[in-house]
Amino acid sequence: MSDVLDEGPFFHGTKADLHEGDLLTAGFRSNYRPDVVMNHIYFTALPDGAGLAAELAAGDGAPRVYVVEPTGPFEDDPNVTDKKFPGNPTRSYRSTAPLRVTGEVDDWTRQTPEALHEWRERLAALRADERGEIIN
Template sequence: MSEDPHWTPVTFENCHTVVGPFYHGTAAVLQPGDLLVPGFESNYQKGRISNHIYFTSMVASLAAQVAAALAGIEGRGHVYLVQPTGPFEDDPNVTNKRFPGNPTQSYRSTHALRIVCELQEWEEHSPDAIQRMLDGLEALRAQGRDLIED
């Protein structure tokens, strides 16, 4: 896939040019000031320890809902406004995989994210959309293609 000619990759060296705001979607209940750090189980693969913390410049509603569904938790999950505490880069799991560039504005870091606050108002995806995402993840697992570049 060719890259978007107007897109500049976000790297550890130039990440300071991306000003946010930044969001993280999860099933976890967190408080302002809490730190999300690498080294814990992935929301998307049981038993896989994540080396990075993932976040986006877009409200992470899909991530929150899918994480809650995968965890078997009733409800929509949680979307938090977060602050990176160190350098970050484009998330290679989405950047240039389906679309040129990084249209989802997704990033990852080996440094903690600080929880600023929980967003109370955010638009949920339909149950059908969440089920399609879960079905897609299951199909990738069945094919051995649910790889996470971490």
């Protein structure tokens, strides 16, 4: 993991009901490959990117976007930077250290039902494709 990659602010999307000061940690099942337990916690510097992740997250809760701060070193998310977006234009990161919740964002862009349906279809196709592995 390198020195500071991005100054933030940073965001994490989820359906969990969290509060300021809560810690988000690795060790939970992937929203994109439920058979994989993740070794990292993921976040982004783009609130709408976190919003998409929140809307695609497992669970029945409302999608939420939290402002978070890394408590340790972090790196570019290789699942998007190495596979699809060299240079990290999505400003997506991951860490083995927890993220601390510092607030919540209400003004992120929601996906249309049609767009969410398309995203879910793409994710289902990735799950069916052996090459769609997560770099964990």
